[in-house]
Amino acid sequence: MFLVITNVIILLMFGGGIYYFLNAYSYVDFYKRLETRAGIAARYNLDQDELTADAYKKIREQHLEKLSEEKEYIIKINPQLSVGGISEESKLPAELLQEIIDKGKSTYKNGNTFYAGQTYPQGKANYIVVVSAENYYSSHHLSFLRNILIIGLLLTLLVTSFTAYYFSRYIFEPIRQITQKVKTISAENFHLRLEEEENNHEIKELKLTFNDLLNRLETAFETQKNFISNASHELGTPLTSIIGEADVSLIKNREPEEYQESLKSILKQAERLDEIIKSLIFLAQTGYEGKRIxxxxxxxxxxxxxxxxxxxxxxxxxxxxxxxxxxxxxxxxxxxxxxxxxxxxxxxxxxxxxxxxxxxxxxxxxxxxxxxxxxxxxxxxxxxxxxxxxxxxxxxxxxxxxxxxxxxxxxxxxxxxxxxxxxxxxxxxxxxxxxxxxxxxxxxxxxxx
Amino acid sequence: MHFITNAHFILMPKTILIPTNFKVSSLYTLKVALEDYKEKEVEIILLYADVLESSITELLFFSPRKRIEELMSDEFRTAIEIIKNRFEPNLTTLSIQLFQGKNQASFVNFLEAKCVDEIYTLSKPNLPAGTPCAKLHFFIDRATIPVKKVDHHNNDLLSEGDHLQSLFA
CATH class of the missing domain: 3.30.565.10 (Histidine kinase-like ATPase, C-terminal domain)
Incomplete structure (x- = not known):
């Protein structure tokens, strides 16, 4: 779930960023295009040299495609006429006209229609040249892009959710298996081990560690379980030797030195017995109580x-x-x-x-x-x-x-x-x-x- | 003049070449060689006959050190350490080298370049015919420097596995 949310946030930021910057750029770009057109329009409409004006017109027609709803406005600035008057007459926004007169050039946007205009002095008169057009690119391309981004986001969301679900199943399945298997291991069937996997390294290591732990536990368990048998086996040898020695000594009467010798040997074996018993106790202790040897x-x-x-x-x-x-x-x-x-x-x-x-x-x-x-x-x-x-x-x-x-x-x-x-x-x-x-x-x- | 040559001869460590197939049993020869020269300083070269790949990428990235590391098993490494620990004082250097020559002349050149004095090898190396190792033994048999053949009693028994015990045979 966390993965899906993170993914959605990243995608939203990414898609939104693309959309926002492209939108902003498309305005800038479109205004520039309009400004160029306004410049050219001024040239071929107002230039006194007809040859040059024709040449501009030709170029304009041949090389610059007609924009959607493209309109050219050429207005002679009449000092007697107010901006409002010009605006009413030409149906151009007054703010745009005012700004053109003030700054020499300006841009304006009204709904989906974009305006770019500039002043153009011709002889003694001063003209305002405005070109307006609809930003087809912005209205169509960008909405297309927006749709693609939304569909892409939804699709990615779907794929991410699916893969996240699948992967979580895939990753947690072995762990679930381990849990189930471990539940079945008890004192009665301590020999059971987890099957080692070949391809999943982490799970394999976990299983190995677990098996290792089970090995140690089993060893400790068995040592304890077989303690009596172990002890009797290990104690048997010196005991046999002690019994043998005592038997031989008692067969007949012997010199005190011989008895001493026998007793020494018996003592040695008894000491060894003592050592073994201590060792076995050590072993049992390490197996169960975890005492250090x-x-x-x-x-x-x-x-x-x-x-x-x-x-x-x-x-x-x-x-x-x-x-x-x-x-x-x-x-x-x-x-x-x-x-x-x-x-x-x-x-x-x-x-x-x-x-x-x-x-x-x-x-x-x-x-x-x-x-x-x-x-x-x-x-x-x-x-x-x-x-x-x-x-x-x-x-x-x-x-x-x-x-x-x-x-x-x-x-x-x-x-x-x-x-x-x-x-x-x-x-x-x-x-x-x-x-x-x-x-x-x-x-x-x-x-x- | 004669005296100086002799002194020089005594001081120089003896260089012994031993072919190996990176199996512990092949190091038994090394043990025998070092026992034979217990009182002298000895330099050992363990030689492994290898095929040089003809592919350009293989040649470009070929590194003898990596190749040797790749071939060495843990048992082999341990066996070498055991021998080094035993014969520490008289074993001056022990190097493992690859031999990629294809004919007797290249082998003679190798012996000369490394100033090899003697070769120790198993009398029955038990190698499949046609392998580079078998070829190396063929070159050794025709070498002009002294070659000592060592018998390994348990060779047949141990050739199946690669256990440290074959060193102690």
């Missing part, structure tokens, strides 16, 4: 070494090798902002998976660093993941069809991805079945160049 500056290689040390204890048969061939020269390029416990958990998951699903075949961990992020690549030679199942590996409890004989709950990878997301990192898994899996992790640097 404490981040610190950490070296990625430190964490990886720490993870390897733990795995070495739990699974001494592992063959994890570090590939430092692309380790950056500058140690600052290994420092990231992160939570030590969470990242420890994430990498432990990835490395454990790599060892587990490859029957402890060699696993290579490579580290490199660009100017903005650390890249960690974990490559195994294990059973791989069937190609059509790769899209589902981040779904909680999903397990690939070829992993029946391996222990696990399908929690590790979603949890790892959640942790990496919290660190603004990415996780990319590529796999070839029966050949191996490669996991690429990127985490932004603390001090990007």
């Amino acid at each position: 404490p981040f610190e500056t950490i070296r990625v290689d430190d964490i990886l070494w720490a993870v390897k040390t733990v795995i070495d204890k739990l699974n001494p048969d592992n063959k994890i090798h570090f590939d430092f061939s692309l380790l950056p020269d500058d140690p600052r390029k290994l420092k990231i902002q992160g939570n030590r416990q969470l990242l420890h958990l994430a990498f432990a998951n990835l490395l454990n998976n790599a060892c587990k699903y490859s029957y402890n075949k060699p696993v290579t961990v490579s580290i490199g660093s660009s100017n903005s992020e650390v890249v960690i690549i974990i490559r195994d030679n294990g059973v791989g993941i069937p190609e059509d199942e790769i899209p589902f590996i981040y779904d909680p409890f999903f397990r690939a069809s070829n992993t029946k004989y391996f222990e696990g709950y399908g929690i590790g990878l979603p949890l790892t991805r959640n942790i990496l997301r919290l660190h603004q990192g990415t996780l990319q898994v590529t796999s070839v079945i029966n050949s191996g899996t490669t996991v690429q992790v990127t985490i932004p640097l603390s001090f990007p160049k």
Whole structure:
């Protein structure tokens, strides 16, 4: 509506301006024409030289078209006769005559008839020469123009209203769709997303942002939903180790040193349990209450070494090798902002998976660093993941069809991805079945160049 | 005199040419080359064989820098940064150039102009025949300067995608 009103105002100003200025110009122009004609009329009527007078007449007839209702008045000024008298006699307006006598020349308009006159001295006598005519141009052309402008205005109004209506529909339709779609998304069907459009950039961005928001919400939601399962999975490993250690110690009577050793090991695992529990609580908190996880500056290689040390204890048969061939020269390029416990958990998951699903075949961990992020690549030679199942590996409890004989709950990878997301990192898994899996992790640097 | 020549030779950074197709896997050669010359200063030229358009407008607005920007993927950029960060001290310069020559002579001229000392290339570049890149490999095979062929173990496996992991093979 606003658009239509603005348009009408602009058009009115534009059309009205054209009409007004053209109208004003047509007067000026017409008076000039009349003045020229008055001059010529004086010449051929009053010039004493007949030859010249004839020549003027000829030119006048040949080259100057006759105006509508054109009349010539040649009046000899008689000092005895008043202006009123002349006016009555010649039927010319008295004001015009008075002004001609006073100023030498003048113009006048009466209705649609225009007058232009001047004085013309001839010998001793003085004449007034007036030419009057109807302004055909003004009366016809301008009214034609006025009609065109009015019709144009109405047409434009119609077209603008139509297009404004159409465009508002076109622009608001996607937004209406978004509203409808969003209304259908609830806790039960959190996986639903808005379909991304190709051509409408702004709407596409809005949808992307919305989907992104939904992704984060879904992650937080799922983390919370699966908290118990996640916790039991993550707590299982150290608990098994504690139980195992205690079992072995209780088989027979041992020396005090051996008990001490066992207790130390149990304590270490219990501490680890404590760490994991704390980390999981952190994760749940970020998912729901929005509490900040404490981040610190950490070296990625430190964490990886720490993870390897733990795995070495739990699974001494592992063959994890570090590939430092692309380790950056500058140690600052290994420092990231992160939570030590969470990242420890994430990498432990990835490395454990790599060892587990490859029957402890060699696993290579490579580290490199660009100017903005650390890249960690974990490559195994294990059973791989069937190609059509790769899209589902981040779904909680999903397990690939070829992993029946391996222990696990399908929690590790979603949890790892959640942790990496919290660190603004990415996780990319590529796999070839029966050949191996490669996991690429990127985490932004603390001090990007 | 002999001594001076030798000293000059030692101080000059070694210029190595590496053909690339703007795939991360092609940078594996770069990693091998830099590992081979860990103790020396090295100048690297990554060379991409390109076809020069014959249209007058294309030629008028042709800019090698823009063309290279266009060809580079994010992965490729990251891979180059990773390598630069690793070999920072001995990698003096790394430039990416386009080669639009059509015959062996133009390639020889290019090598001479850039003072290239050695070429590193994949032993099985796996390029479709008839492409400019394949042609470049043909020129490299006939080059008179030393050419080192590098084996890439996972070449077949990784040729499908262009992942950073092919750099770490």
